[in-house]
Amino acid sequence: MTVCLAVPSVRLGFCLPQEGGHDDTxxxxxxxxxxxxxxxxxxxxxxxxxxxxxxxxxxxxxxxxxxxxxxxxxxxxxxxxxQPNALGQMLRRGATRIVGFSIGDISNPLFAQIALGAEATLAQHGYSLVLSNSHGEQERELTNLAMLENRRVDGLLLSVTTETDSQLLQQLARFDGPLVAIDRDIATPTASVSCVQSDHAVGMTAALEALHAQGHRRVALLAGLATLRPGRERISAANVTAKALGMKCEVLSGEFAGPDAGAIVKLLRRPKRPTALVAGNNQLIAAALDALREAGLSYPRDLSLVVCDDVPLLRFFQPTLATIRRDPYQMGTNAAQLVLERLVGPAAEARTVVLPTTFVPGDSVGPAPK
DNA sequence: ATGACAATGTTACCCACAAT
DNA sequence: ATTGTGGGTAACATTGTCAT
Missing domain, CATH: 1.10.260.40 (lambda repressor-like DNA-binding domains)
Known part of the structure; x- marks a missing residue:
């Protein structure tokens, strides 16, 4: 699926006002x-x-x-x-002033915020954003990328479903334009790739330290795929911090979005279950809450809960949820800036921007049950 | 300060020719 | 007579360059 998010006039200065709002063309x-x-x-x-x-x-x-x-x-x-004809301008300039954004799951609010940030920044410079959704399928991702390339997008933002697939890497290496990976470690053989990354370790470390201070010694991390950067970094940070603090950290991993509620329920029904749960991405929040309900447990009484990534509805939760937060809108803004600096003005090198994550305490973290 | 023109990439269309 | 193939050309909108 491809969605054209916004098509501002390529030359905004000549969007002359239409009397009465109707099209006089x-x-x-x-x-x-x-x-x-x-x-x-x-x-x-x-x-x-x-x-x-x-x-x-x-x-x-x-x-x-x-x-x-x-x-x-x-x-x-x-x-x-x-009104200037964008097709004619594209033909003459050899550039479309369109940037493509390959997303795994367009329904994920995290990506919606990233897209909003990117679109706003691109629009300020006369560029449009076209989204392509792969539904988490590699085959569809390749097809979408080929389509974006055929449409001669000037640059690509990538939140792809694999970092290592050789077909994908070859396709990206062939692409004639700047590439920006969003929280992905993509090393193509020839193309240089700019990156916007989250420093997952900072927030995860702070969260485990807060749990440790409340007496927690057995923690479980529900994680997305370790083959993608966010999951890999969160797992790594949790393991390193737990070891340093003398905690036991169990990692429950699964498919693209993470383990299903059934696997989490099984974990929670163990006689010696973890006293704290970390939902390692925003899609795991629902799975974690579902599993807690299924197991008849409530937080923070029976166990403490920390979630990664913000979802707008979270602020209505009582008790409030402790959250490892990042700013996806800012990620989108930075991704757009990275692609623009290689499209507009003097030639720029690919570079990486690292944005922080922060632990925001909440009432879902309490003392470890005896 | 202004006009003429070439160039851009793709495609519909026309024509000539060959094959069926 | 019909169909297929291949080559050539015009059309599309815009803009940079050169000439006046």
């Missing part, structure tokens, strides 16, 4: 009289009594245009309701 028959097309620079030039080159100069604010000519052309633009 005139239409004309093309030379072969079989098709109706929108008003183009040719019509504007005729109306203004200048050449199309002069119209182009006025539209792009070229300095060598007389004031009188400038006024005649802008008047013609206004009268005809002329």
């Amino acid at each position: 005139e239409f004309r028959l093309s030379a072969d009289t079989s098709r109706i097309t929108r008003v183009g620079v040719r019509e504007v030039a005729e109306r203004a009594g200048v050449s199309i080159a002069t119209v182009s100069r006025v539209l792009s604010n070229h300095p060598n245009v007389s004031r009188a000519t400038h006024e005649r052309v802008t008047a013609a633009v206004r009268e005809l309701g002329y």
Whole structure:
């Protein structure tokens, strides 16, 4: 599935106001009289009594245009309701001013926030964002990336479902444009990839330290795939911190989103169950809450609960949920900046931006049960 | 300051020719 | 006579360059 998130006018300066809000654009028959097309620079030039080159100069604010000519052309633009044709501009420039964003699961609020941040920043520079959703399937991801490449997107933001698949890496290596990986470790053989990463260790360490301070010594981490950076980093940080603090940390991993509620219930019904649970991504929050209900347990009385990544509804929870938080909107903003700095202006090298995670305490963490 | 023109990538269309 | 193939060309909208 592909969703076009926003298509701002490529040249915002000439979105002249439409009186009464309706579209005044005139239409004309093309030379072969079989098709109706929108008003183009040719019509504007005729109306203004200048050449199309002069119209182009006025539209792009070229300095060598007389004031009188400038006024005649802008008047013609206004009268005809002329809007620049993005297809023609793409053809001439050899650039589409579109950035593609390959996402595994468009329904995940985390990606929605990342996309919003990216779209806002890109729009400020006259670029649009096109989302492609792979449903977590590698095959579909390859097809989507090929489609984005065929549509000649200028750059790609990547939140892909694999970091190592050779077909994917080959496809990315062939791509002629800047690549920005969002919390993924992608090493293509030829293409240099910029990265926006979260420092998962900071938040995870703080969370385990808070649990340790409350007397917890047996912790379970519900984790997404360890083959992708977020899961891998969270597991690694949890293991390192638990070892340093003398805690036992059990990792329950599973498919793309993590272990299912059934596996979590099984863990919670053990005679010597963990006294604290960390839901290692936002999709695991529901699974963790479901499992707690199924096992007849409540937090913080029976066990403590920490969740990773914010979901808007969480703030209505009572007791409040302790959260390892990051700013996905900021991630999107940074990803867009990284792609833009290699599309606009002097050539820039690929680089990595690391954003923090923070542990926000909540009432879901209490003293470890005896 | 202005106009003419080439160039961009893709595709529909036309024509000539070959094969069936 | 019909169908298929391949080559050539025009059309599309815009803009950079060069000439005047």
